[in-house]
Amino acid sequence: MVDIKDFGEYETAWCPGCGNFGILDALKKALVACGLGPHEVLIVSGIGQAAKIPHYLNVNVFNGLHGRAVPVATGAKLAHPGLTVIAESGDGCMYGEGGNHFISAIRRNIDITMIVHNNQVYGLTKGQASPTSDEGFVTKAQPHGVYSSPFNPLAVAVALDAGFVARGYAGMKEHLTDLIVRAIRHRGFSLVDILQPCVSFNKVNTYAWYKERCRELPIGYDPTDRELAFRTALLFGGRIPLGVIYEKTGRPVFEDRFTALKNGPLAVQKTDFDALRAIIADLA
Amino acid sequence: MSFDEFNILIGGEAGQGLVTIGELLSRAMVRSGCYILVTQGYQSRIRGGHNTFSIRAGADLPLAPQDELDVLVALDPETLDLHRKDLKKDGLIIASGSVGVDADGAVLVPRDMVLSGFENTAVLGVLAFLIGIESALFEGLIRDTLGKKHPEALDENLAAFKKAYEWAKTNTSRRMDVSKTCKTDRSGRSVMLNGNQAIALGAMSAGAKFCAFYPMTPSTSVPLTLIANADAMDLVVEQAEDEIAAINMAIGASFCGAPSMVATSGGGFALMTEGISLAGMTETPVVIVVAQRPGPATGLPTRTEQADLEFVLHAGHGEFARAIFAPGSIEACFHLTHRAFHLAEASQGPVFILTDQFLADSYRAVEPFNLEGLAPVRAGARVSDIEAPYRRYLITESGVSPRLLPGFSRHLVVADSDEHTEDGHLTEDLSVREAMVKKRFRKWTVVLKEVEPPEYHGPEAPETILLTWGSSRGAGLEAGKRLRQGGESVGNLHFDQVWPLAQDQFLGRLSSAKRVVSIEGNATGQFARLIRRETGFDIKDRVLRYDGLPFTADYILERL
Numbered sequence: 118m119v120d121i122k123d124f125g126e127y128e129t130a131w132c133p134g135c136g137n138f139g140i141l142d143a144l145k146k147a148l149v150a151c152g153l154g155p156h157e158v159l160i161v162s163g164i165g166q167a168a169k170i171p172h173y174l175n176v177n178v179f180n181g182l183h184g185r186a187v188p189v190a191t192g193a194k195l196a197h198p199g200l201t202v203i204a205e206s207g208d209g210c211m212y213g214e215g216g217n218h219f220i221s222a223i224r225r226n227i228d229i230t231m232i233v234h235n236n237q238v239y240g241l242t243k244g245q246a247s248p249t250s251d252e253g254f255v256t257k258a259q260p261h262g263v264y265s266s267p268f269n270p271l272a273v274a275v276a277l278d279a280g281f282v283a284r285g286y287a288g289m290k291e292h293l294t295d296l297i298v299r300a301i302r303h304r305g306f307s308l309v310d311i312l313q314p315c316v317s318f319n320k321v322n323t324y325a326w327y328k329e330r331c332r333e334l335p336i337g338y339d340p341t342d343r344e345l346a347f348r349t350a351l352l353f354g355g356r357i358p359l360g361v362i363y364e365k366t367g368r369p370v371f372e373d374r375f376t377a378l379k380n381g382p383l384a385v386q387k388t389d390f391d392a393l394r395a396i397i398a399d400l401a
Numbered sequence: 402m403s404f405d406e407f408n409i410l411i412g413g414e415a416g417q418g419l420v421t422i423g424e425l426l427s428r429a430m431v432r433s434g435c436y437i438l439v440t441q442g443y444q445s446r447i448r449g450g451h452n453t454f455s456i457r458a459g460a461d462l463p464l465a466p467q468d469e470l471d472v473l474v475a476l477d478p479e480t481l482d483l484h485r486k487d488l489k490k491d492g493l494i495i496a497s498g499s500v501g502v503d504a505d506g507a508v509l510v511p512r513d514m515v516l517s518g519f520e521n522t523a524v525l526g527v528l529a530f531l532i533g534i535e536s537a538l539f540e541g542l543i544r545d546t547l548g549k550k551h552p553e554a555l556d557e558n559l560a561a562f563k564k565a566y567e568w569a570k571t572n573t574s575r576r577m578d579v580s581k582t583c584k585t586d587r588s589g590r591s592v593m594l595n596g597n598q599a600i601a602l603g604a605m606s607a608g609a610k611f612c613a614f615y616p617m618t619p620s621t622s623v624p625l626t627l628i629a630n631a632d633a634m635d636l637v638v639e640q641a642e643d644e645i646a647a648i649n650m651a652i653g654a655s656f657c658g659a660p661s662m663v664a665t666s667g668g669g670f671a672l673m674t675e676g677i678s679l680a681g682m683t684e685t686p687v688v689i690v691v692a693q694r695p696g697p698a699t700g701l702p703t704r705t706e707q708a709d710l711e712f713v714l715h716a717g718h719g720e721f722a723r724a725i726f727a728p729g730s731i732e733a734c735f736h737l738t739h740r741a742f743h744l745a746e747a748s749q750g751p752v753f754i755l756t757d758q759f760l761a762d763s764y765r766a767v768e769p770f771n772l773e774g775l776a777p778v779r780a781g782a783r784v785s786d787i788e789a790p791y792r793r794y795l796i797t798e799s800g801v802s803p804r805l806l807p808g809f810s811r812h813l814v815v816a817d818s819d820e821h822t823e824d825g826h827l828t829e830d831l832s833v834r835e836a837m838v839k840k841r842f843r844k845w846t847v848v849l850k851e852v853e854p855p856e857y858h859g860p861e862a863p864e865t866i867l868l869t870w871g872s873s874r875g876a877g878l879e880a881g882k883r884l885r886q887g888g889e890s891v892g893n894l895h896f897d898q899v900w901p902l903a904q905d906q907f908l909g910r911l912s913s914a915k916r917v918v919s920i921e922g923n924a925t926g927q928f929a930r931l932i933r934r935e936t937g938f939d940i941k942d943r944v945l946r947y948d949g950l951p952f953t954a955d956y957i958l959e960r961l
């Protein structure tokens with residue numbers, strides 16, 4: 118039996134009160150609930166405050182470059198489909214620097230879980246606007262307020278017909294745990310966008326601000342209804358819906374399409390020199 | 402008439418099927434026992450433009466392309482205008498299509514055959530007869546190759562070929578009996594392939610299991626060759642969203658134990674450099690093929706150059722060990738790629754293969770590669786008796802740490818792009834930083850131990866040394882050979898590996914020659930400068946080419 122203690126307890130470099138703590142807790146609980154041993158999990162992250170999360174967990178870790186968690190996770194899953202692969206990082210990392218990879222991972226429908234700590238600001242580089250910052254959000258780098266409109270990851274994911282699209286909030290840990298469990302269990306690409314208060318650099322989207330707005334989706338909400346999902350994904354203001362906004366099963370999973378992967382991880386596959394000899398002979 | 406060797410150029414617009422003619426003809430020559438060397442010239446367009454497919458064939462291995470032609474096949478008027486000057490006095494012209502009656506002295510393929518929709522097989526029929534290769538040989542080839550590609554048009558293609566062959570028999574008077582040129586006992590023994598195919602085969606022989614790429618000429622045929630054989634060889638090849646994704650995917654796959662590679666050209670490699678540095682820091686093996694073409698930026702997309710040596714040498718921020726192979730022949734493309742995978746695994750880091758458009762697209766006839774004694778890479782260890790806690794970056798004497806793969810044992814594998822502790826976790830402890838830099842640097846010894854010595858041809862104490870690297874090898878060798886035949890004291894020193902340099906392998910030779918000439922396909926003599934930087938030995942004489950075309954022996958000899 119896996120126990121939460123198996124995933125370790127570490128000192129972190131996060132500010133006291135940061136939303137990342139709630140996410141770390143929920144993630145550990147979710148891994149336990151999924152019955153996964155630490156060695157069965159690989160967490161790939163980028164660079165940022167959020168991206169430090171795998172260092173605070175006992176799991177396999179690849180902490181790569183800013184924006185590049187998803188392609189590394191994709192390669193890892195293609196080499197070893199049996200691993201539970203989670204790509205986890207901040208909103209700047211995943212949606213800004215890594216935007217193209219986000220889109221492509223959805224299109225591939227590779228079975229990885231993408232967890233984004235969405236604090237609507239760049240934490241590690243001290244408070245510049247992120248792709249999800251609201252228009253008008255004032256920072257040292259955007260003294261007249263952000264000019265661009267915010268990136269809506271949920272709407273983009275629904276538009277691309279992603280298999281699993283959910284929003285959680287770092288301040289509602291149990292609900293978040295459940296979302297992460299469902300995302301990991303979903304076969305195919307899944308996105309969990311998590312609203313995460315940054316107590317140091319985001320003085321607008323605070324715990325109080327989220328508490329007033331975040332609401333679980335109503336009982337009876339049908340996540341398979343794509344039009345409804347799209348309308349729901351557009352809601353962000355007076356009320357912010359939380360939960361599984363869209364779920365679609367049955368789409369082929371990317372790694373299942375490769376014949377090579379039918380025989381397990383690439384690392385244990387033989388090199389067939391007879392086949393290679395035949396390929397060379399064919400060039401005569 | 403008899404020939405020691407034979408040079409033919411087929412020119413025309415893209416879309417006229419000249420590559421089909423060229424490939425069938427090359428294959429027929431190889432099957433009749435010739436050695437061949439193909440040089441392809443094309444423009445960055447799918448239809449129109451001016452394209453060439455040149456074959457130099459002989460009973461002896463042709464080392465480089467040559468400008469002087471025995472036969473010119475013109476599918477359009479431009480080909481005649483541009484290449485007639487290269488035709489030998491008694492050379493033969495075969496003209497087709499819009500090349501009209503003014504193609505004076507040429508054998509004109511009849512109009513109805515040209516307009517039949519099977520222009521290229523008709524031209525091939527005339528050509529086959531005129532150079533004296535048997536019809537049956539071609540018919541078999543057409544069945545084997547065109548039959549696979551376009552089975553629905555096989556009968557018409559065969560009919561067009563035969564009709565043209567018969568027409569030539571009764572309507573032409575001159576004939577060059579090339580088949581005798583190549584009458585050697587080699588027939589049926591060679592295989593025909595280009596540099597990129599040889600790289601892909603070398604990768605497969607090393608147990609490559611993963612490749613990610615974003616298409617860029619002239620590298621694309623490396624992944625395409627892998628894709629064609631992916632099911633037979635259990636490979637995963639993925640077209641990534643961009644080169645940044647490609648290198649990161651390869652690193653992710655390699656971290657999980659798949660021997661991995663990427664292939665690109667300068668512009669795509671520019672995007673990959675961040676990932677190269679990541680491979681250096683996380684100590685992840687990866688093989689990177691860079692097929693050079695002229696830059697800067699997108700430069701001349703379909704031409705050749707050797708100007709990315711300095712870029713590849715310095716690509717990626719920070720300092721870490723690397724090796725750069727620059728194969729000079731098809732055989733070297735195969736064997737060095739095989740070695741690159743083993744070296745990447747042994748040194749746990751990036752290893753480069755620097756090739757170029759000329760070599761990438763140059764078909765040659767070679768002996769089938771001998772696979773005896775070649776073993777695939779075994780990536781990391783899977784289950785282990787290593788004591789917990791496992792430390793991915795354990796500080797060792799060799800600098801190489803024990804590599805476990807995630808998910809194969811209870812041990813957790815932690816890799817990090819930030820400076821890290823032995824157990825893989827990020828650190829800002831500056832004493833750990835220093836220890837890790839030293840550990841990573843000790844891996845140079847692993848790389849240096851394996852340096853491929855340069856190849857030398859010529860007298861023991863030559864007056865002049867011609868120095869080449871990468872694909873210029875053949876032209877350099879031919880120039881050297883011709884000078885030696887003329888009684889001059891000349892040696893050829895060729896580097897198939899350009900980094901790192903092991904001075905004791907060559908410095909003595911360079912210092913004892915009166916004159917050293919560096920032959921390079923770039924405008925600044927990058928390799929000569931690298932040798933000076935590393936050894937202090939200054940090579941002042943250079944023959945440089947940067948007009949987009951490959952070296953020929955004549956080009957070198959005229960400038961020496």
Ligand SMILES: Cc1ncc(C[n+]2csc(CCOP(=O)(O)OP(=O)(O)O)c2C)c(N)n1
Nearest residue numbers: 164165166167183207208209210239240241
């Ligand atoms: C290629 C590259 N560009 C820029 C940076 C600097 N950088 C580090 S983290 C970061 C942004 C972090 O923001 P986010 O991803 O939202 O994560 P957070 O710190 O807020 O959790 C930036 C720009 C980098 N490390 N690499």
Ligand code: SF4
Nearest residue numbers: 132135166240315316
């Ligand atoms: S800067 Fe913001 S995101 Fe980073 S640890 Fe502090 S509170 Fe959390």
